[in-house]
Amino acid sequence: MSEKKNDQDLLKKKLSRRAALSTAGKVAAGVVIAGVVAGVGGYYAGSAAAPAKTETVEKTVTKTVGAETVTETVTKTAPGAATTVTETVEKTVTKTVTVGTPTAKPYEGVKLTVVSIDWLLCPIKKAHKKEWEDLSGGSIELVAVPYGALYEKVMTDFVTKTGAYDVIVYPGGWIGDFAGGGWLENLEPYMEKYGYPLKADILPACRKVAEWGGKLHSLPYDGDCHLLYYRKDVMTNPEYQEEFKKKYGYDMPIPPKTWDQVRDVAEFFNGWDWDGDGEDEYGIAFIAKRGTQAQWTLLDLIAQYNVIHGPITNYTGNMFFDLETMEPLIGE
Structure with a gap:
């Protein structure tokens, strides 16, 4: 209740x-x-x-x-x-939920063989090789060949169709033999298919070195600026300037502006101890060792004649051969 x-x-x-x-x-x-x-x-x-x-x-x-x-x-x-x-x-x-197996890397098990002279392989060896292998799953084998033997070794592989090399790092002056002979791939279709953003960054002068028939068969990889260094401290020596003028009839140019002046200055300083170290000195130094890049020095000396001022002749724009007779324009 x-x-x-x-x-x-x-x-x-x-x-x-x-x-x-x-x-x-x-x-x-x-x-x-x-x-x-x-x-x-x-x-x-x-x-x-x-x-x-x-x-x-x-x-x-x-x-x-x-x-x-x-x-x-x-x-x-x-x-x-x-x-x-x-x-x-x-x-x-x-x-x-089924978790799928990770996708295999695109070039798993693929090996690329790259041939060149040793120092040109250094950037690949130190920077690009491991990165490419990690991203692609493939591997890179580097084959180093002395400069003097590179052309012969590569051309032999082409002619015999051995196929020992996949990538060649070579001097641009050889593209006429390599691409002109049909041994190099035209890279333009691959660039259109897969894209190559850096193509627009290639300077026109560098692009011409890598082209054959107006198409890129190579990619610019290494470029050089050839400079003329001079010893201003030596060339401004009043005693040397006076002796130079007596011998050549004009003031020592600092720096030389023509190849004739370069020759005179080099001759003047060659074969005597002008720096006081007790040893005779050279008047000039070039890259001219046999079996290496001696042709670079040759091109430095003769390239100016390819664009020399004056009336257009049969030889304007031709550095090596007369186009009609194929006679060499450069003596031995």
Whole structure:
């Protein structure tokens, strides 16, 4: 009897929502939670006797196998009055994700053989080789050949069709023999297919060295600036200047402006101890060792005649041979 009276007293009280829920929790200890909510909810709805509405929430517990997790929550609400009963149901969803095998590198197992003189292979050896191998999966074999033997070794491989080399790093002056003989690939189709952003950065003069028939058959790899260095401290010596003028009839040029002047200055300083170290000195030094890049020095000396000022003749633009008779224009 006392329990019924307590329940009636509770319903007559004007409680706040927080207080109502708190009190309901105390009263309903050990009682089904749906009954407590229904009893307290009637205070706000104005009808303690209204039929209960059941709201079912499916709480999804996701179990993931693989690399991806997908969670799905479904809520179902039954129609009815404002009084609600909340039930929570756990639903387990399992999604299996298959993680694929990493894609193999594009050139796994491929070997490229690169031939050149040793010092031209240095940048490949020190910087590019490992990077390319790591990215591509392929490997690079470097074959170093003395400069004097490079042309013969490569040309022999071409003619015999041995196919020992995939990439050749060579002096640009040989492109006439290599590309003109049909031994080098035209690179333009590959650039169009795969792209080569650096193509626009190739200077026109360097591009011409790598072209044959207007198409790139090589890529510029190494370029040189040939400079004339002179000893200003020696050439400004008043005593030497006076002796030079007596011998050649003009003031010593600092620096020489023509090849004739270069010859005179070199001759003047050649064969005597002009720096006071007790040894005779040379008047000039060139790259002229046999079997190396001696032709560079030759080109330095004769290239100017290819663009020499004056009327156009049969020889303008021709450095080596008369185009009609094929007689050499340079003596031995």
